[in-house]
Amino acid sequence: MNSNRAILSFLMLIFCFCEINAQNKLSDKFNQVSPLTSAYVYPTRIVWKEGNVIHATNLLKRGNGQANLYNPNTVVFKNENNQIGTSILLDFGIQMNASVEIITGMWGGNNLPKNVRIRFGESVSEAMSEIGVMGATNDHAIRDFMMQVPWLGRNRSGESGFRFVRIDFLEPNAELHLREVRAVATFRDVPYLGxxxxxxxxxxxxxxxxxxxxxxxxxxxxxxxxxxxxxxxxxxxxxxxxxxxxxxxxxxxxxxxxxxxxxxxxxxxxxxxxxxxxxxxxxxxxxxxxxxxxxxxxxxxxxxxxxxxxxxxxxxxxxxxxxxxxxxxxxxxxxxxxxxxxxxxxxxxxxxxxxxxxxxxxxxxxxxxxxxxxxxxxxxxxxxxxxxxxxxxxxxxxxxxxxxxxxxxxxxxxxxxxxxxxxxxxxxxxxxxxxxxxxxxxxxxxxxxxxxxxxxxxxxxDFNMDWLPNASRIDELVPEGKSDIHADFGAYCYKGFRHxxxxxxxxxxxxxxxxxxxxxxxxxxxxxxxxxxxxxxxxxxxxxxxxxxxxxxxxxxxxxxxxxxxxxxxxxxxxxxxx
CATH class of the missing domain: 1.50.10.10 (Glycosyltransferase)
Incomplete structure (x- = not known):
C-alpha cells in the first residue's frame, strides 16, 4: 500500500511539472536550436524510367507524408526474372540543399525493409553517373548511396545539393510500393527585402x-x-x-x-x-x-x-x-x-x-x-x-x-x-x-x-564560353552527338561532375x-x-x-x-x- 502511494505521489508530481511547463516552447528543452527551417518539395516531372514502374506519375502528386493502409495512388516498382533494373529519375524543378524522404506502402510477401539506391544530381547526367567516373564523387556530401526503406513507414537520407534524384530498386523478384518521394529542403526562412x-x-x-x-x-x-x-x-x-x-x-x-x-x-x-x-x-x-x-x-x-x-x-x-x-x-x-x-x-x-x-x-x-x-x-x-x-x-x-x-x-x-x-x-x-x-x-x-x-x-x-558549342542542357539526358556540359568540362578542383x-x-x-x-x-x-x-x-x-x-x-x-x-x-x- 505504501509503495502504491509513493508511485501515485510521483505521478502527481510529474503531472504538476508538466502543467507548469505546458506553455514552454519545445525549443527550450534542447541544447541548441537551428536557425534553419525546412519545407517539402515534390517532383515536377519524370525525366526517365526503366523497368516496370506502375503508375509512376502518381509520384508527382503532393501527399501528406503519412504511411497508410489505404492508398489509391501507390506506385509499384516491380523487379522480375532475377533482374534489379527498375529505376526512375525525378526532377524537383529547382536546385536546393535537401534530403530525400521516401514514404512506403504495404507490399506483399513479408514486411522486411527493401533496399534502394539513391543518386542525387545537380544535372540529369550527374544523377545517372557512377562514382569515380567523369569526376562523380561523394566529396563533402553523400550523393550516391544505398538506403533501406521500411514496410508502411518512411526514411530520410542525409543532405546534399541537388535538383534530380534517381531511385533504383535493388531486390530481384520483389515489389516496392511507394506512396511518396519528396525532398526536404533546408534553408533560412528570410524575406527578400531587395x-x-x-x-x-x-x-x-x-x-x-x-x-x-x-x-x-x-x-x-x-x-x-x-x-x-x-x-x-x-x-x-x-x-x-x-x-x-x-x-x-x-x-x-x-x-x-x-x-x-x-x-x-x-x-x-x-x-x-x-x-x-x-x-x-x-x-x-x-x-x-x-x-x-x-x-x-x-x-x-x-x-x-x-x-x-x-x-x-x-x-x-x-x-x-x-x-x-x-x-x-x-x-x-x-x-x-x-x-x-x-x-x-x-x-x-x-x-x-x-x-x-x-x-x-x-x-x-x-x-x-x-x-x-x-x-x-x-x-x-x-x-x-x-x-x-x-x-x-x-x-x-x-x-x-x-x-x-x-x-x-x-x-x-x-x-x-x-x-x-x-x-x-x-x-x-x-x-x-x-x-x-x-x-x-x-x-x-x-x-x-x-x-x-x-x-x-x-x-x-565556373563557366567558360568555350564550352557552349554543341552543349546539352543540364535538365535533359544528353542527346547523341551532344557534349555533356557537366561531365565533359571543368578544370583544377572542379573537373566533370565534381563541378x-x-x-x-x-x-x-x-x-x-x-x-x-x-x-x-x-x-x-x-x-x-x-x-x-x-x-x-x-x-x-x-x-x-x-x-x-x-x-x-x-x-x-x-x-x-x-x-x-x-x-x-x-x-x-x-x-x-x-x-
Whole structure:
C-alpha cells in the first residue's frame, strides 16, 4: 500500500511539472536550436524510367507524408526474372540543399525493409553517373548511396545539393510500393527585402537566380556550394556578402562565418591558406561596418586585425607584395604568376586602405599609420598588366591603372571570353568605373544568361564560353552527338561532375545590378546615407528596393524624352544623395 502511494505521489508530481511547463516552447528543452527551417518539395516531372514502374506519375502528386493502409495512388516498382533494373529519375524543378524522404506502402510477401539506391544530381547526367567516373564523387556530401526503406513507414537520407534524384530498386523478384518521394529542403526562412525589375526580363531573371544562389548557401554558415564546397571560403564570401547586403540586409550568418574564419586561423596562418583570403576578410569587415555600423562588433575584431595588418605589411618589400602561402586570385588565373602578382599588389592596397579606415574609426593611430605608409610605398610600383582580366579589374578598382585603359586594352577583348564566375564581379565593377554600363549588362546577359539557357536554376562554380558549342542542357539526358556540359568540362578542383552548379561566389550580377543600374550604394557608415545614381544603358526603366538598417529604399527610374525621371522613397533616418 505504501509503495502504491509513493508511485501515485510521483505521478502527481510529474503531472504538476508538466502543467507548469505546458506553455514552454519545445525549443527550450534542447541544447541548441537551428536557425534553419525546412519545407517539402515534390517532383515536377519524370525525366526517365526503366523497368516496370506502375503508375509512376502518381509520384508527382503532393501527399501528406503519412504511411497508410489505404492508398489509391501507390506506385509499384516491380523487379522480375532475377533482374534489379527498375529505376526512375525525378526532377524537383529547382536546385536546393535537401534530403530525400521516401514514404512506403504495404507490399506483399513479408514486411522486411527493401533496399534502394539513391543518386542525387545537380544535372540529369550527374544523377545517372557512377562514382569515380567523369569526376562523380561523394566529396563533402553523400550523393550516391544505398538506403533501406521500411514496410508502411518512411526514411530520410542525409543532405546534399541537388535538383534530380534517381531511385533504383535493388531486390530481384520483389515489389516496392511507394506512396511518396519528396525532398526536404533546408534553408533560412528570410524575406527578400531587395528587389530588381527592369524592361529586360533576362536581366531580371539573372538578378533573381543570383539572389537564390546565395540564399540556398545560407545554411548554418555561409557556404560556397551546397554540394561542394560546403565550407566557409573567405575570399569567396565577398561576392556572397555583397549579395546578402543587397537582397537580405543584415543576417547573422555573415558575422558568424567571419568569426569562424578568424577563430580557425590563428596568426601567422592565412585564412584557407591563402594570403588573398585574409585580405578579403579585412575588406569584408569594412563593408560590413559601412552597411551596419556595429562598433561593438568591430572592436571585437581589433586585436586580430592589428596582428593581420602587421603580418601583411611585413610581406611588402620596397613597395612590392611578397606574399607567401597560396598565391591565388581565382582558378582561371592561377597558372599566370604575373597576373597573380599584379592582382595581389592591388588587393593588398585595397585591404590596407580599408583597414586604415577601420583603424581611424577605432582610434588606433599607430596601426592606421602603418597601413598608410605601406600603401604610399606600394602605389609607386605598377606591375605589368599582361592580358589578365582578373588583374586588370583589381588594378583598375584601386586606381593603379586608368579605368578606361584597363577596359580598352584588356577587359573589352573578346567580350565575355575569359570571364569567370568569381572574379567576373570585379570585372563588371571595373567596367562600371570606366563608364561601360551597357557593355557590362551585355556581358551579364551573355555570360550568366548562358547558364540559364542551359537549364540552370543556380549559378555555377565556373563557366567558360568555350564550352557552349554543341552543349546539352543540364535538365535533359544528353542527346547523341551532344557534349555533356557537366561531365565533359571543368578544370583544377572542379573537373566533370565534381563541378558545383550552385556556387555563391557566382552571384555578382545581383549586387552589381542593384548598385549600378538602380544606382544605390551605401555612402556613410551604418547605412545612414546612400547615393542614388542610375545607369540604365539601353533599358527603358528599372525599379527596385534595397535593404537598410532602417527599412527599405525604393527607387524607380524611367526614361522620358531622353532624360531619366527618378522616384525615391526612403526611411526618414536615411539620407539620400542624388548625383
Amino acid at each position: 528587389s530588381f525589375k527592369s524592361s529586360d526580363e533576362r536581366l531580371n531573371k539573372i538578378w533573381e537566380v543570383g539572389a537564390y544562389t546565395v540564399h540556398v548557401n545560407m545554411q548554418d554558415y555561409l557556404w560556397d556550394g551546397i554540394k561542394r564546397d560546403r565550407l566557409v571560403w573567405v575570399g569567396d564570401l565577398h561576392p556572397e556578402v555583397s549579395t546578402v547586403n543587397t537582397v537580405f540586409g543584415y543576417n547573422e550568418v555573415v558575422p558568424r562565418s567571419l568569426d569562424l574564419a578568424r577563430e580557425s586561423t590563428p596568426l601567422p596562418n592565412w585564412m584557407s591558406g591563402h594570403s588573398s583570403y585574409s585580405m578579403w576578410w579585412i575588406i569584408l569587415q569594412y563593408d560590413w561596418y559601412m552597411n551596419y555600423g556595429n562598433l561593438g562588433y568591430l572592436k571585437e575584431q581589433q586585436p586580430y586585425l592589428q596582428g593581420l595588418v602587421e603580418q601583411i605589411t611585413g610581406k611588402v618589400v620596397n613597395g612590392k607584395e611578397r606574399m607567401d602561402g597560396a598565391r591565388f586570385l581565382d582558378w582561371p588565373s592561377s597558372e599566370d604568376s604575373a597576373a597573380v602578382h599584379a592582382g595581389l599588389q592591388a588587393l593588398t592596397i585595397r585591404s590596407l586602405e580599408n583597414a586604415s579606415a577601420l583603424f581611424q574609426i577605432l582610434g588606433d593611430d599607430s596601426s592606421k599609420n602603418r597601413c598608410d605608409e605601406t600603401v604610399a610605398q606600394m602605389r609607386k610600383y605598377i606591375p605589368p598588366l599582361h592580358h589578365s582580366k582578373q588583374a586588370a579589374a583589381l588594378m583598375s578598382l584601386v586606381g593603379l591603372i586608368d579605368a578606361k585603359k584597363a577596359y580598352t586594352e584588356v577587359l573589352s577583348i573578346g567580350g565575355a571570353k575569359n570571364f569567370s564566375t568569381f572574379y567576373g564581379y570585379y570585372m563588371l565593377e571595373a567596367m562600371a568605373k570606366a563608364g561601360k554600363y551597357q557593355e557590362a549588362m551585355e556581358i551579364i546577359s551573355t555570360y550568366w544568361g548562358a547558364m540559364l539557357d542551359l537549364g540552370a536554376t543556380t549559378f555555377w562554380e 558545383s552548379l550552385a556556387h555563391g561566389w557566382a552571384s555578382g550580377p545581383t549586387a552589381w545590378l542593384s548598385e549600378h543600374v538602380l544606382g544605390i550604394k551605401v555612402a556613410q557608415p551604418g547605412g545612414r546615407a546612400y547615393t542614388v545614381k542610375p545607369h540604365l544603358g539601353d533599358l527603358n526603366w528599372a525599379e527596385g528596393t534595397f535593404p537598410t538598417p532602417y527599412g527599405q529604399i525604393y527607387v524607380k527610374h524611367v526614361k522620358e524624352h531622353g532624360r531619366i525621371k527618378t522616384v525615391i522613397k526612403a526611411p526618414k533616418e536615411v539620407k539620400i544623395i542624388q548625383t
